[in-house]
Amino acid sequence: MPATPIVAPFPAARLRRLRRTPALRALTAEHRLSVQNLIWPIFVTEVAGGEGEIASMPGVERLTLDGAQRAAERAARLGIPAVCIFPHSDPDLKTDGCERAWDPENIGNRAIRAIKDAVPDLAVMTDIALDPYNASGHDGLVRDGVILNDESVEALVRMGLAQAEAGADILGPSDMMDGRIGALRGALERAGHGDVAILSYAAKYASGFYGPFRDAVGASGRLVGDKKTYQIDPANRDEALRCVARDLAEGADMVMVKPGMPYLDLCREVKDSFGAPTYAYQVSGEYAMIEGAVRAGWLKPEVVLESLLCFRRAGCDGILTYYAPQVAALLAQG
């Protein structure tokens, strides 16, 4: 768009002319949402009886390994290019040392292998953070109430290597420790996983919108304190851009802004500033707000598509959204 758009004086310019019919509107639509823009986050449980609907995310289920395979097949049928796996791990096996985070047999790694066996061409993304396996519910290792950056990075790298070994295509470090992207990139190269991509949760805010997610992975009652010493203050913009610049410089292939809808200003800035593949996460609280209002009859279901199109307008190449399968089915109907 030129710095000063040229608009002829009225009536030569009537901007409504191009809004008159569906055909004219289709011809002049500036952005489109496609199934190829979607990444579907799924929850996989190893807890007996842990499967089923998540109360604060109506319509979203925790899946068994078999269920995850069926979800992957559904994603492939619908043309969704990637799923992102979130583990719901056995609470009795969570420890302060988080050793299960890099166990090849943890539920996350078993899910990667199960999905890759069922649908080899579907891209599998993972999440790298210690919280699913951490007794304290934090994303990093904790000693005396302090999150240990450098020790956490070592643990996170081990976790990421185990995921790459299990067959993940895209690793998503969401922990927000300093130095993790460079450490992970180097370790992947040395281990012969130079082709595994990193989608860095680069601009991850300390947000209240993650609440339902913590129910979904069984972390709600567990978290001691908050995550404000590692996630970004919602008041900050420059800091988020520095995080993105830093992660790209350390070798991130793709970057993410999270949450999504309240942070669309950052999506636009990240895309314009760095020109890198840019994603946003429409997180659990955003899903719960929209779905709750739709189910109550206060909003029409069309707002789902609108919300996702807005990410495209804000510069995102793709969106992680719990709505991925429903939206993919709607888009296929045309």
Ligand SMILES: NCC(=O)CCC(=O)O
């Ligand atoms: N690493 C994943 C999250 O922290 C939360 C996502 C959500 O709230 O949907």
